Amino acid sequence: GQQLNQSPQSMFIQEGEDVSMNCTSSSIFNTWLWYKQDPGEGPVLLIALYKAGELTSNGRLTAQFGITRKDSFLNISASIPSDVGIYFCAGQPPLGAGSYQLTFGKGTKLSVIP
Amino acid sequence: DAGVTQSPTHLIKTRGQQVTLRCSPKSGHDTVSWYQQALGQGPQFIFQYYEEEERQRGNFPDRFSGHQFPNYSSELNVNALLLGDSALYLCASSKEGAEQFFGPGTRLTVL
DSSP states (O other): OOOBEEEOSEEEEETTOOEEEEEEOSSOOSEEEEEEEOTTSOOEEEEEEOSTTOEEEETTEEEEEOTTSSEEEEEEOSOOGGGOEEEEEEEEOOSSTTTTOOEEBOOEEEEEEO | OOOOEEEOSEEEEOTTOOEEEEEEOOTTOOEEEEEEEOTTSOOEEEEEEETTEEEEEOSOOTTEEEEEOTTSOEEEEEOSOOGGGOEEEEEEEESSTTOOEEOOOEEEEEO
16 A cells, blocks of 8 residues: 655664654645554654644644655754654645545654663 | 553464453444554454444455454454464554554464
8 A cells, every 4th residue: 555755764863862754755745644653652743744844743743745745844953862763754645536535654763872 | 540450361273263352442442443462563453343343454365253242342363374464463443533442452372
């Protein structure tokens, strides 16, 4: 099935550092979502974006909906050990066929070194 | 407020068998979507149920079927299990828009 291009695949950072990851698609999306998944758990919704150019924050997390509607970025500031996990981007296309499903990236695995 | 719940947590089956997974949506949600997540991959959309009907289907064979009940809970059925069906099966519920909230998943192992 289709997947988004998410990068980097993995990253190791020092506690306190800022983190950036991004997601790109060949198709336009109406909505971008960012999830975090811990081992053995389901994905937890972090941020939802609904408008091109939109910048939204949730605590230390900030995400942006790209102007082209084909990309999105997630930044984590001042990382802490509990930020460890796999971060997924997900997109939903415009209304019409396929508009109900979320298409996911392969994830960015984040490791934080204390 | 209970979130999305799924049962069972883990399941082991053999090839050719059939399996049924269950999902109860978050309170106030009326739409249930099912996803398959293979190891090291992002979730792949199987189908979505709304008003007890399959509203959208992903690229999965007919061996995968589902049902939604009047109380909005849902079942995922997989027939003639293959080794490749081993995965984490995730249920997500939503009310409107794309904000889908996921359950903890059911880990299916096919031997």
